[in-house]
Amino acid sequence: MSALDRSLLDVAPGFATLTGEEIDLVLAHARSLRYPKGSTVFEQGAAADSFFVLLHGHLQVVKLTPAGQQVVIRYVVPGEMFGIAVQMGRQSYPATAQAVIDSLALVWPSSAWPTLVARCPALAESALHIVGTRLDEAHVRVVEMATEEVERRVAHALLRLLKQAGRKVEDGIEVAFPITREDVAQMTGTTLHTVSRILSAWEARGLVEGGRQRIVVRDPHGLFAIAETPKA
Amino acid sequence: MSALDRSLLDVAPGFATLTGEEIDLVLAHARSLRYPKGSTVFEQGAAADSFFVLLHGHLQVVKLTPAGQQVVIRYVVPGEMFGIAVQMGRQSYPATAQAVIDSLALVWPSSAWPTLVARCPALAESALHIVGTRLDEAHVRVVEMATEEVERRVAHALLRLLKQAGRKVEDGIEVAFPITREDVAQMTGTTLHTVSRILSAWEARGLVEGGRQRIVVRDPHGLFAIAETPKA
DNA sequence: GTGACAGTTTGTCCGAGCGCAAACTCTACG
DNA sequence: CGTAGAGTTTGCGCTCGGACAAACTGTCAC
Numbered sequence: 209m210s211a212l213d214r215s216l217l218d219v220a221p222g223f224a225t226l227t228g229e230e231i232d233l234v235l236a237h238a239r240s241l242r243y244p245k246g247s248t249v250f251e252q253g254a255a256a257d258s259f260f261v262l263l264h265g266h267l268q269v270v271k272l273t274p275a276g277q278q279v280v281i282r283y284v285v286p287g288e289m290f291g292i293a294v295q296m297g298r299q300s301y302p303a304t305a306q307a308v309i310d311s312l313a314l315v316w317p318s319s320a321w322p323t324l325v326a327r328c329p330a331l332a333e334s335a336l337h338i339v340g341t342r343l344d345e346a347h348v349r350v351v352e353m354a355t356e357e358v359e360r361r362v363a364h365a366l367l368r369l370l371k372q373a374g375r376k377v378e379d380g381i382e383v384a385f386p387i388t389r390e391d392v393a394q395m396t397g398t399t400l401h402t403v404s405r406i407l408s409a410w411e412a413r414g415l416v417e418g419g420r421q422r423i424v425v426r427d428p429h430g431l432f433a434i435a436e437t438p439k440a
Numbered sequence: 441m442s443a444l445d446r447s448l449l450d451v452a453p454g455f456a457t458l459t460g461e462e463i464d465l466v467l468a469h470a471r472s473l474r475y476p477k478g479s480t481v482f483e484q485g486a487a488a489d490s491f492f493v494l495l496h497g498h499l500q501v502v503k504l505t506p507a508g509q510q511v512v513i514r515y516v517v518p519g520e521m522f523g524i525a526v527q528m529g530r531q532s533y534p535a536t537a538q539a540v541i542d543s544l545a546l547v548w549p550s551s552a553w554p555t556l557v558a559r560c561p562a563l564a565e566s567a568l569h570i571v572g573t574r575l576d577e578a579h580v581r582v583v584e585m586a587t588e589e590v591e592r593r594v595a596h597a598l599l600r601l602l603k604q605a606g607r608k609v610e611d612g613i614e615v616a617f618p619i620t621r622e623d624v625a626q627m628t629g630t631t632l633h634t635v636s637r638i639l640s641a642w643e644a645r646g647l648v649e650g651g652r653q654r655i656v657v658r659d660p661h662g663l664f665a666i667a668e669t670p671k672a
Numbered sequence: 673g674t675g676a677c678a679g680t681t682t683g684t685c686c687g688a689g690c691g692c693a694a695a696c697t698c699t700a701c702g
Numbered sequence: 703c704g705t706a707g708a709g710t711t712t713g714c715g716c717t718c719g720g721a722c723a724a725a726c727t728g729t730c731a732c
Binding site for chain 1: 688689690691692697698699
C-alpha cells in the first residue's frame, strides 16, 4: 500500500476535527481507488464491506424499486463520505452508486470502522452529523414531493445541483457533470418528457440553456423565483 | 427529582446494550414528563434543548412548509428515542412533535448528551443506528412518492401504521391511536378528499372499516396486495 | 338535551402532467 | 465518414386526482 498524504483529507469536512496524527492513523487503513466514468462503486443489496470518501469526480446514488424503476437519491461530491451503511448498522448497501465522470475515492474496509472509532471518537460524531444532514435533506424532499407541483420541484432540484456542483461558465452556472433529463426526472418523480418540456419553456424565457447531458442556468435568481412562488 | 426505575428503559431498543449501572447513570440525568393529548412536545425551529424517549402514548411529528401546509413525517411509538436533533449537530428542531393521545416521556437536557456519550460510547452507536433507520425510511418514502400512484401510497402508509402501532380487535387490526383522513393525506401527499374516497372504496370491498378518527383493517393481506400490485 | 364543531362523505368539474408515439440530433465508434 | 444509438423534443389524448361545494354525523361542552 502506497503512503497516502494527509492533505487528501483536507477536502473532507467529516475529518476536519482530527489531529494530524489521527489522520495518519485513519489513512493507514485506507487505499485509494479509481472509478472510471460509468463504473459501479457499490451495488444496492450487496454486502456493505467498504466505506468511502470521494476525492475527485462525481457519483450518482440511485435506488431501484422492486418494479425496476429507478430514483436518483443524490449526487456525491468530492470530500463527502459515502457508503456508510455499516456505520448505521446495516449489512448491505441500500442503494447503488456509480461514477458519472472519472472518479477517485479513498476506500476503507468496513471492518476497520470499530477500530477507528475506538481511537477517534470524533469520527462517530462526524458520521452522526453526516447522516443527520442527509435525513434532513430527505425530509425536505418528502415535503417537497408532497406539496409542490412538478415545475417547482424541478427548479428546486436544479438549484440544489448548482449549489452542490455548480461551475461558473461564460454565461451562467452549469452543472459540473453530465446529467440527462431522465436523471432530473428521476430526482423529482416525473418523466423525462415533462422535464424536457419544462426546460424548453425555461430556455424560451432565457432562464436556462440546454444541451446534450448539459444544463446551464443563466438566471439563477429567476429560477429561485419559480422555486419559491407558492402557486403561480 | 424522583428516582426512576431501570425497567423504564426496557422498552427502548436504543438502550438495550447498556449495563444496569449505565442505565442508572443515564436515568440520573433524566426526568419524566406527561404530555396530554393535543399538547406540543417541541416546536419546529425552537432551540433543541432536550431529547426524549417515549414511554407511553403516541406522538405525531409534522413539518410545516413555508406556505403553511403541513406534512406528517412520522409517528413516534413507545420505546423510541426522538427529538435527537442535537446529536445530529443541529441547533433547532426540524419539525414539531405533538401528542395524539396522552403520553409520557423521559426527557434529557441536550447538554447532558456529551457527558452520557463519554461514559457510554454505545449510545453514540445507537443514535447512529436510529438515524440510519430513519434515513432509510425517508428514502423509501421518497421512492414511493416518486413512483407510485396515490392508492398504493395510502395502502403502504396504512400497512406501516399497522406494523408500528397495530392493535388487534374484534374483526381485524386497527391503528392504535386516533387518526384522521387528513392525517393520512398529509402522510401520503394527497388531500383528505382523495383519502376518504379511497377508504370508502376499500370499505365497500370489505378491506377496511372506517369510523371517526379510526381505521380498522379487516383484510391486511388484501391491502398488501393493493400495495404491491405494480399498476392494477 | 341541544348546539356547535370537527371530521367525514360524496358529487361535479377541470387541469396538470403522464402515456404513447414519432421525429430529430448529437456523439461516439468503427 | 457514415452509421447506430443514446439523448432530446414535441404533439395529442386522456386520466388521475385536486379544487370547490355541500350535506351529513358523531362528539363534546354547557
